[in-house]
Amino acid sequence: MTGTKSILVIGGSSDIGHATALRYAKEGWRVTLAARDLEAAQRNADDIGTRSGVEITVQSIDVLQTGQLAGFVAGLPVLPDTVVCVVGELGDQQRAETDPEFATTIIRTNFEAPSLLLEQFAQAFAARGSGTIVGVSSVAGDRGRASNYYYGAAKAGFTQFLSGLRNRLALAGKVRVVTVKPGFVRTKMTAHMKLPAPLTVEPDRVAEDIYRADVTRPRDVIYVARRFWLVMTIICALPEAIFKRMRI
Amino acid sequence: MPAAALPKRATAPSNPGETRLSGWGNYPKLSTELLAPQTPGDARGQLLARSGVIARGAGRAYGDAAIGTQATISSRGLNRMRSFDAATAQLTVEAGVTIADILAAFEPRGFFLKVVPGTKFVTVGGAIAADVHGKNHHRDGGFGTIVCSFRLALPGGEIVSCSRSENAALFAATLGGMGLTGMILDATLQLLPIETAWLRQDTRVAGNLDAAIDQLESNASSTYSVAWIDCLARGAALGRSLVYLAEHATRRDMEMLRPDLEAFPSLRASRLSVPELFPGWLLNRTSMRAFNELYFRRGAAHQGKQRLVHWHPYFFPLDAISDWNRIYGRRGFVQYQCVIPLKHARRVLADILDRVSRRGDASFLAVLKQLGDGGGPMSFPLRGYTLTMDFPISDTLFAFLDELDALVVDAGGRLYLAKDARQSRATFESGYPGLAALRDIRQQTGAATRLASHLSARLGI
Numbered sequence: 001m002t003g004t005k006s007i008l009v010i011g012g013s014s015d016i017g018h019a020t021a022l023r024y025a026k027e028g029w030r031v032t033l034a035a036r037d038l039e040a041a042q043r044n045a046d047d048i049g050t051r052s053g054v055e056i057t058v059q060s061i062d063v064l065q066t067g068q069l070a071g072f073v074a075g076l077p078v079l080p081d082t083v084v085c086v087v088g089e090l091g092d093q094q095r096a097e098t099d100p101e102f103a104t105t106i107i108r109t110n111f112e113a114p115s116l117l118l119e120q121f122a123q124a125f126a127a128r129g130s131g132t133i134v135g136v137s138s139v140a141g142d143r144g145r146a147s148n149y150y151y152g153a154a155k156a157g158f159t160q161f162l163s164g165l166r167n168r169l170a171l172a173g174k175v176r177v178v179t180v181k182p183g184f185v186r187t188k189m190t191a192h193m194k195l196p197a198p199l200t201v202e203p204d205r206v207a208e209d210i211y212r213a214d215v216t217r218p219r220d221v222i223y224v225a226r227r228f229w230l231v232m233t234i235i236c237a238l239p240e241a242i243f244k245r246m247r248i
Numbered sequence: 249m250p251a252a253a254l255p256k257r258a259t260a261p262s263n264p265g266e267t268r269l270s271g272w273g274n275y276p277k278l279s280t281e282l283l284a285p286q287t288p289g290d291a292r293g294q295l296l297a298r299s300g301v302i303a304r305g306a307g308r309a310y311g312d313a314a315i316g317t318q319a320t321i322s323s324r325g326l327n328r329m330r331s332f333d334a335a336t337a338q339l340t341v342e343a344g345v346t347i348a349d350i351l352a353a354f355e356p357r358g359f360f361l362k363v364v365p366g367t368k369f370v371t372v373g374g375a376i377a378a379d380v381h382g383k384n385h386h387r388d389g390g391f392g393t394i395v396c397s398f399r400l401a402l403p404g405g406e407i408v409s410c411s412r413s414e415n416a417a418l419f420a421a422t423l424g425g426m427g428l429t430g431m432i433l434d435a436t437l438q439l440l441p442i443e444t445a446w447l448r449q450d451t452r453v454a455g456n457l458d459a460a461i462d463q464l465e466s467n468a469s470s471t472y473s474v475a476w477i478d479c480l481a482r483g484a485a486l487g488r489s490l491v492y493l494a495e496h497a498t499r500r501d502m503e504m505l506r507p508d509l510e511a512f513p514s515l516r517a518s519r520l521s522v523p524e525l526f527p528g529w530l531l532n533r534t535s536m537r538a539f540n541e542l543y544f545r546r547g548a549a550h551q552g553k554q555r556l557v558h559w560h561p562y563f564f565p566l567d568a569i570s571d572w573n574r575i576y577g578r579r580g581f582v583q584y585q586c587v588i589p590l591k592h593a594r595r596v597l598a599d600i601l602d603r604v605s606r607r608g609d610a611s612f613l614a615v616l617k618q619l620g621d622g623g624g625p626m627s628f629p630l631r632g633y634t635l636t637m638d639f640p641i642s643d644t645l646f647a648f649l650d651e652l653d654a655l656v657v658d659a660g661g662r663l664y665l666a667k668d669a670r671q672s673r674a675t676f677e678s679g680y681p682g683l684a685a686l687r688d689i690r691q692q693t694g695a696a697t698r699l700a701s702h703l704s705a706r707l708g709i
Contacts, residue, residue, distance in 0.1 A: 043287070043328050050329035050339070051353040188286050188325075 006030040006078055010061065010117065011086030013040035015187035016136060018047070019203035020084055023211045025052035032080065034059040034072075063087050063113035064105075073120040082214055083121045084134040085114045088155075090189050096150040103150050110154035115161040122165055125175040132214050134178045135162040136206075139223065141181070142232045146247060166220060178213045179221045182206050183228035201225050269320060272573050273310040274580030275641050275669055278702055280316050286325040288342060288401075288433040294321055295431050296405040302701035303431040305371030306346060309378065310583045311669025312702035313426050321431060323373050329353070330434060337439040338396060343373030343432045348567075350437075356512050359439040360496070360559070363391045366615075368564050373432040378666035379424035379627040381634075383472040383494075383563070385619045386464075392423035392623035398435035403698035407433065421689045423624030426665050428699050428709055429689055444511040446497040447472070449557045451550040457487025457598050457616075461633065464491060464618045471495050472562070475616040476547075478540045479637060480533070482605045486598065489616065490547035497556055506556050515560060533608055540613065579641040584649060585628075585664040586635055587619055592659035593633040600635065600652055607648060610637045625682025628664045636667075646670055665703060676707045683709065 007024045011017040012033025021031045025048050033048075035041035038060055045056040061072055073079075091106035118133055125131030140148055141155030159179060166177035184190060184200040206224050213219040223229040238246070270277040283298075285291040295301060300318030307314065314320065323344035330340040337359060339350065348368040350361060365380040374380075376398060381390045397411035400422060408430075410419035422429045450470075454460035460475045467473055475489040502509060566572050573581070588596045597616070604610045614637040619629040639645055653675045656663065662679025663671050677683060686709065690696040703709075 040287070046330050047328035050332045050341075051349075053332075053357065191284055191286070 004028060004030055005081040006032070007082045007084065008032045008034060008059075008076070008080040009084045009086060010034045010063065010114075011088070011136075012044060012058065013037045014086050014088075014189075015203040016182070016185060016206050017084070017086040018044040019207035020086065020210050021056070022048045022051060023204070023207040024082070025049075025054045025056065027211075027215075028054065029081075030054065030078075032057045032059055032076075032078075034061040036060070036062045063117055064108055066113060066116050069113075069117045070120050073117075073124055079124055079128060079131075081130070082132040082134065083118070084136070084210060085118055086136045087114045087117075088136065088138070088189075090148065090151050093148050093150060106150045107154045107157075110151060111157040111161070112154075114158055118162075118165065122169060122175065122177075126169065126173070130174045132176045132178060133162075133165070134180060134210055134214060136180045136182065136210075137162065139181045139183050139228050139232050143236050143243070176214075176218065176220075178210070178219065180206070180210055180213070180224065181222065181228070181232075182224040183231075184225070199225050199227060199231065269304075269307075269315045270580065271310045271312060271314060271669070272308050273582055273667075273669060274573060274576070274578070275582060276312055276580075276702075278312060278315050281319040283319055283321045284325055285321060288326055288399075291321060291323070291326060291431060291433060292401040292405060292407060294319075295401050295403055299403075299698045300700045301403075302699060302704075303343070303373060303377075303427045305344060305374030305377075306369050308367060308370045308374065310667045312706065313378075313665055313668070314374070315702045317700045317702060317705050323371055323431075326373075326433065337441060338436055339439055340434060340436045341372055342434045343376075343398075344371050346371050347375065350439075354439060355442075355445060355559075356514075358442055358512070360442045361437070362388060362394050362440040364563050365391075366564065367567055369567065372435050372437065373427075374666075376423060376432055376435060377425060377427045378664075379623050379629075380666070381617075381619060381629050383474045383617065385617070385629055386468055386473070387471060387620070389620060390423070390623045390627060390629055392627065394438045394440075395423070396436040396438055398422070399433045400430040401433055402430045402693045402695065404694045417685075418689060418693070420624040421626065421686050424622065424627035424665075425624065425686055425689075426626070426703065426709075427701065428686065428704055429695055430693065430699070442496050443498045444496070444502055445513065445559055446502060446506075446509070446511075446556045447494040447559055447562050448497045448501050448505070449555050449562065450493040451547055451553075451555075452491040452493065453544075453548045453551050454487075454489040454491055456485055457489075457601060458594060460487055460489035460491060460616060461594055461597075463489075464616070464633075467491075467493050468618065473618065476543070477601070477614040477616050477635075478544060479601060479604050479610045479614045480537050480540055480608065482602075486605060487601050487616075488544070490544060492562070494557070494562055502556065505554065509556065513558070515558075543613065576638070576640045581638050581640045582645065582649070582669055583667040584637050584639060584652065585667045586652070586656045586661050587628065587630055587632050587664070588635075588656065588659045588661040589630060589632040591632075592661075596655050596659040596661070597633060597635055599655055603648075603651065604637060609642065609645075610639055622682075625685040626665075626680060627682075628662065628666070630662070632661070634664075668703065671707070673706070673708050 007029050009017045009021045013035040025031050033041045041058045045058050049056045089109045096103035137159045138155040140152040141159045162179045169175040184195040213222050267282045268277050283294045298319045302316040304314035304320045326342035326344035328342050332339045363382045375391045379390045379392045452463050470493040472494040475491045477489045481488045622629045
C-alpha cells in the first residue's frame with residue numbers, strides 16, 4: 001500500500017502504547033510496536049491486528065542498551081512517519097531513596113534512554129525532511145513532589161529535552177515534536193494506586209489526544225486531562241516555603 | 249547495565265485489597281478481595297493461589313454471582329483480541345473482551361454475533377458462564393451455540409481446552425455454570441456474516457397476555473421476537489404488549505424500503521447517563537404509568553408497517569442510557585427473571601402478572617420471550633416463556649418474590665442465576681436438575697473446594 005503512513009510505538013507493551021497504536025491502526029496507518037517484552041508486545045499486536053484488520057509488526061528493543069539505539073533506528077525496515085515514545089517507569093520512590101542502582105534505573109528509563117533514542121529519530125527525520133516525534137512525559141515533571149521525585153525529576157528532564165529538541169527542529173523544516181503530559185491514567189503502572197476520578201483518564205483518551213496533536217489538530221504540548229493544566233499551574237505557582245509543608 | 253539486572257517492570261496490581269462489590273442491581277453489597285490480573289498467565293497464577301474465589305467480567309450479573317466469598321478475579325485486564333479468520337468467520341478473544349468491543353470492530357466489516365443478550369456491555373467470559381440468551385433463543389439457542397471452544401484455567405493450575413469434541417462434559421457444564429467450573433481465559437466464537445446493520449422490524453400490538461403469547465407462537469419462525477409488557481395494565485388489559493419481530497435486513501430489503509440509508513452507518517456514543525443521586529420518588533406509579541402509556545402509543549403507531557431499525561436500539565435499548573441501574577437509588581433493585589415451561593406458561597404468567605400489577609411497584613416494562621431448549625446442564629433456558637421484571641428493593645419485596653417463586657416451582661420453572669440475588673436453596677434445586685452434573689464436574693476438577701461465589705455459597709452449589 002503506497003501512500004499509507006506508518007507509526008512506530010516505542011513501549012509497545014504498555015497500555016498507552018497499545019491504545020495509541022490501535023488509534024492509528026483504525027485510520028489505516030501501518031503500525032510497528034517496539035518493546036523489550038516481546039511476548040506482551042505481540043499480545044498487543046495481535047489485538048490491534050484483529051480489531052483493525054491492519055497488519056502489525058513487532059520489534060525488539062531494550063532502550064537502556066543505549067549503545068544500540070543508533071543501530072536500531074538505522075536498521076528499521078521503514079523509517080516511520082510518526083514515532084511515539086511511551087517508555088517510562090514509575091518506580092518505587094522509597095526504594096530509590098536507599099538503593100542508588102534502582103534510582104539510576106528510574107532516571108535512565110524516564111530520561112536518559114528516551115532522550116537518546118528520540119535524538120536518533122530527530123536526526124533521521126531531519127535528514128528526510130519530515131516526521132513527528134511524540135514524547136510521553138508526565139505532569140509529575142512539572143514540580144518535584146515528595147512521593148515520586150526521582151520519577152518526576154527524570155520526567156522534568158525529558159520534558160525539557162523535548163522542548164529543546166522542538167526548538168532546534170522548528171527552524172530546520174517539517175519535523176515536529178509533541179510533548180504529551182498525561183495526568184493520572186488507568187494503566188498497569190497505576191493499578192495499585194487510588195486515583196482521583198475527576199483527574200483520571202483511560203489510555204484511549206491519551207491515544208485520542210496524541211492522534212489529534214499529531215494529525216488533525218497539531219499542537220506542541222498537551223495536557224491530557226485538561227483540568228490538569230489548571231491544577232499544575234496552581235501547584236507550580238505555590239511558593240516553595242508553602243509547597244514544602246504540603247503533601248500533595 | 250545488563251537487562252537481566254533490571255528490576256522487573258512494575259506489574260503492580262497485586263493486591264488492591266479488600267473492597268465492597270455488588271452486581272448491576274446494586275444489591276447485595278459484599279466484601280471481597282478484588283484482584284486485577286493483566287494477562288491470562290497472571291489470572292491463572294492468582295486462581296492457583298486462592299480459594300473462595302470466582303471470576304468477574306463486566307459486573308453486569310445483577311446479584312451475587314460474580315463476587316467471590318474470599319476473592320474475586322476481574323477479567324477486565326484480559327481484554328485482548330487474538331485472531332480472526334475471515335474465511336471461517338471465527339474470532340478468538342480473551343475472556344474480558346466485551347460484546348461491545350466485538351461489535352465495534354466487526355460490525356463495520358459485515359459480521360455480527362448471532363446471539364446477544366439485552367446489553368452489549370457483558371464480557372465473553374460472562375456470556376459463556378451464564379449461557380446468555382437473545383431474542384432468537386426459540387430458534388437458534390443460547391450463547392453457547394456460537395462458542396466453538398474455550399480455554400479454562402482449573403483451580404489446580406491446569407489449563408484445559410474445551411469444545412464439543414474435547415472435554416465435552418466440561419464444555420457443557422461451563423455453559424451456564426456461572427464460573428464455578430474454572431476461569432475462562434479465552435474463547436473462539438463463530439461470527440455471523442450480515443449484509444447490513446439494519447433489521448426489518450414488524451411491530452404487533454397485543455391487547456393482553458394471551459394475545460401476546462399467540463403472537464409469539466404464530467411467529468415462531470421469526471428470527472428475533474420479543475414482547476414488551478406493560479406490567480401496570482390490569483383486568484382485561486393484563487399483559488398488554490408490543491411484540492417486536494425482526495429479521496436482519498438484506499441489501500435488497502434496503503433498496504426496497506430505504507435506499508437512502510447507508511448499509512453500515514457509524515454509531516454515535518451514548519451521551520445520556522443517570523446521575524449518581526437520582527431521586528427515588530421520581531419512580532412512582534403515576535410517572536411509570538405515564539411512561540408506559542407513551543411507550544405503547546408510540547409503538548402502536550408503527551403497527552403493521554415494516555420499518556428498518558438499527559441493531560443497536562433493537563437489541564440494546566437500555567445501553568443508550570449509561571448507569572440506568574442508578575434510577576433505583578441506593579438500596580438497589582432485583583431483576584426477577586423466571587422461565588415457565590410451555591404447558592403451564594399462559595396460566596402461571598397471568599397469575600404472576602396479576603400479582604405484580606396489583607402490587608404496582610414493578611418497573612416500567614417487563615420483557616416476555618419464548619425460549620428453546622437449554623445448552624448445558626446448568627443453562628437457564630428451557631422450552632417455554634421467560635418473563636423479566638425489575639423491582640426496587642423494599643421491606644416487603646422478598647416475601648412477595650417468595651410467593652412468585654412458589655408459582656414458578658409448581659409449574660416446573662426456574663430462575664435465571666445471572667439475575668438472582670435472593671432465591672432459596674429449595675427453589676433453586678427444584679429448578680435445576682442438572683445440578684448433579686455440575687457438582688460431579690466440580691469434584692473431579694477440584695473446583696468444589698476452591699471456587700465459590702456468594703451465589704454458589706447461598707445456593708449450596
